[in-house]
Amino acid sequence: MYTPLPFAPFAPAFRVALPFGLVVGVHLPPGPDPVAHPILARLHPDERAYARTLGGFRQVQFVGGRLALGDLLGELGMRRAAILPNVHGAPELAPGFVASISHKQNLAVALVARGTGVGVGVDIEDTDRHRPGVAARVLRAEELAFVERLPTDRQWVDTAVRFSVKESVYKALHPFLLRYIGFGEVAVWPEPDGNDRIEPFLRPLEGPFRFEARHIWLGSRVLSMVRVRPATAP
Template identity: 35%
Template structure:
């Protein structure tokens, strides 16, 4: 799924479950020694996928430890993102010379868990957008898709800024026909190639009970 959403400079790997073939480095294993089995499995699988993607970029296997806000600490000269939800794990990596930043997220195609969460994640305009999209395609839980897209936005934003980006600080518009979305930043963004970044364009897919969203900002595409 994830590979169809990202351009060729980005290398991806995914798994629909935990095949049990990935191994952790001692530093990684220490982080989850008290975690529940499901957490250990997803943590292990997604790192195996990330190492597979990094191998295709020419990097030898090495520990992938979480940094600030959980962002993966990747080899120098690499940008990337990882995600996991029940039944799905994925990683996306690219050379920094080709891609400025990457953000991916996967979620179950289920409604957000409560009205309170919907109000926290979606603006009034986005909730109206969800109602319109639901009338056109009710099988997709658009509130969860917007949540996923904003998670991808944050994962693409944070490596560029080192700053938080709250849900209300990006406004999402989804294009149903093209399978794309646009996130307009409502706070000042960083400069990329001496151009202020005002938003991110991404793609989405719904299949196999999953929602997957992805962003990749090319070096030659400073407008996002």
């Protein structure tokens, strides 16, 4: 299902239809050099103007994410309008479409789906290098207790999956709550089949929401995606 494409900066890395939408990955160049004009020319003029306000890796990542988004929207037949960050930093699409973006140093990914009244989130995290301190920062006490009972060599990977899913939850849920959502406000229970159970601990009167979450592996990198809708919606 996941077949990596050959490397060329800002070229598609993969394209895959996943349960919550279409996902495209775009290769990013290794350095923070300004993005060349022929690449910028592939963006909507307003996105290009915005990209020119950014510097270093931030510009590279923004451009990669927008190229991935543009690729997907073209496939879904959407007229190519500028997709700028809203005041919260989220990509804002025309009604009827939802999207989410994530990037790491050499890859940008975008998830796009049709839908209204629904939020989607995508996130990628690397698991090849153990990052001490992440578990204590992002896990609830009961998650930490579970992770600490796993064999040592599985503890970091399990933590990274939960971390990624939580960031995807943030991106999918933020449009409904419009506030900072702490890592302790959700517990994530990964399943071996890639389905993840989300247990929310939001504030009283927030929700209820229906969460769907999945993760897949791109080599040693985890890609998570989350779909959120109010529990009363059909």
